[in-house]
Structure formats: structure tokens, C-alpha cells
Amino acid sequence: MSMNPQFFRRSDDAGVPGGAREIVGYAEHPPRVRWQNDAKVAVQIVVNYEEGSEKTYAMGDKTNDGMYELPFAVDGQRDLAVESMYEYGSRSGIWRLFRVFDAAGIKITCFGCAVALERNPAVASKLVRRGDEVVSHGFRWSNHFEMTRDEEREAIRLSVASIEKTTGSRPLGMYCREMSVNTRELVVEEGGFIYDSDCYSDDLPYWTTVVGRSHLVLPYSLVVNDVRYILGTGYGSPEHFFETAKATLDRLRNDGDDVGRMMSIGLHPRITGNPARADALARFIGYAQQFSDVAIMRRIDIARMFAAQVPRPR
Secondary structure, eight states: OOOOOOOOOOOOOOOSSSSOOOOTTTTTTOOOOOOOGGGGGEEEEEEETTTSSSSGGGGTSOOOOOOSSSSSOOOOOOHHHHHHHHHHHIIIHHHHHHHHHHTTTTEEEEEEEEHHHHHHHHHHHHHHHHOEEEEEOOSSBGGGGGHHHHHHHHHHHHHHHHHHHHHHHHOOEEESSSTTTHHHHHHHHOOOSSOOOOOOOOOEEEEEETTTTEEEEEEOOOOSGGGGTTSSSSSSSHHEEEEEEEHHHHHHHSSSSSSOEEEEEEEOOHHSHHHHHHHHHHHHHHHHHHTEEEEOOOHHHHHHHHHHHOOOOO
């Protein structure tokens, strides 16, 4: 009787590209880190600014992006309804989010697609004036796994050059749309990045090794993330977002040990920029700000504080 040996493997195939999996992590002994003002929890708010860089027939992609409020799709031609939802984010939603952040007196991290910022320079200027961090979210909001290695290398290079032009500073972090097996190597190869966020594997930053070099990873999260409003896997109302965010913060503040951790919140102007959802966000920020052991920080500040307490491995 013949059997498929793949059913009985105990380890990854070393010949498969993409690097070795890092399954164990910190285990029972994560590093004891503290954040701004000796806080235990670093809350990190990310605004994914993609509007105007998504796949559209208007930009010659021969497809329309499918992240839409309703499960409808127009094939073979422009979908003006989907396009207008993205336009809501760039015309209205992003400015409502800025008002929420201004009222709370906090700075955020923007995962910015270079083309989106090019097409709405007022947003780039506002981010700079507020002192927010702009991370490269790619040249356009395109899946990196669909690119060849050379195409992805060029997309990363163009995103850096473009964001440096629109904001006056090069991005120090990277988070693409759906990474490829080459992404992290190309980020390290490009140079100039302090960290990337292309993973969801921990509540703490960690050092990894890429092509023989130590490289810092700041994990992201899809749990307290507003895509759950429209993808059918989570939030039925703004209250669900608020409850999930509150429960996440409550557990991280009292997680059974004395370890400081980070909490990531993912937002999109076309989604949370809507009034009711923005209200839930504002209420959560107010809830978080009442605790002395919580700090709302940019990702670059988390990266630097972590590296100061957990130095780069030799």
C-alpha cells in the first residue's frame, strides 16, 4: 500500500521560498518592556490610506477592487459605486478621522499607498503637520504576491521615493498589501527601513534574521480592524468594534503577567470615516486615555523604544 509522505512530515521543506517559520516565539518568557510614561500597553492606531490607488478599470487594471459595503460586483467595466465608496474615504472620511485624532491630541501611523498620497496631497500635508508617521503601504494598493520579484522590488523603490517627495521624509516602516515570499528580503535589500509590519504573529515586536541580518518586525492585527464591518467576519455595528477594542485593552492591561504589550487598531477612511463608526473609535480612544498604564503611540516610537530595551541581536 502506497502512502503520501506529505501526510507525515514533521517540519517545513527547506526548499520552499519565504524563509523558515517562527512558531515558538517568546513562549513563556517574553521580554519585560515598558512604553511612554512607563505604560504597560502601547495602543497603536493605524489608518490605511489607499483611496485612489486601488484596482479599478479607470486605472487600466481590468478589474475592480472588491472591498465594498455590499456583496455586489460589476464585472467587465468600471464600477462607479465602488469607486465612489473609496472617494468617500478621501473626500470626507479621512478628515473626520483627523478631527477625532485632533480632539484627542494623539498621533497615529498611516499605512499610506504612495499613489493615494500623490493624488490627494492635502492628506499628505495634514499628516506632516500633525506629526503622524507615514509607513509605505506599497506604490499602489496591489497584492505583492501577484508581482514578480523584480516588479515588487521596483514597487517598493517607487513607494519610498514617492512618499519622500509628498511628505518630505522617507518611510521607516513597510506594510504591503498581501505580502509575497520575497517581500521581507526586498525590504531589507532596499535598506533604510527600521521595521516591517507584514505579519500577525505576536503582541510584541521581535527580531528576526533576513539574509543574514537582524531585522525588526512590528506585528499588525486583523482583530480590532474595521475591515470586519464589511467582510462578514465580525462587526455588525459600531458597538461590536468598541466592545472588541475595550476587551482587548482590558485583557492586555491584566494579562496574568507583568509584560508590556502592544495593541494594534486598523482603520480605513472609507469605513471608519463614516459617522457612527468614527463615534465608536472616539469613544474607545477616550476610554483608553483614562488609564495611566496605557500610551497611544506611533509605530516608529514603539520600534525605537523596543529596540532600546531589547537590543538588536549580534
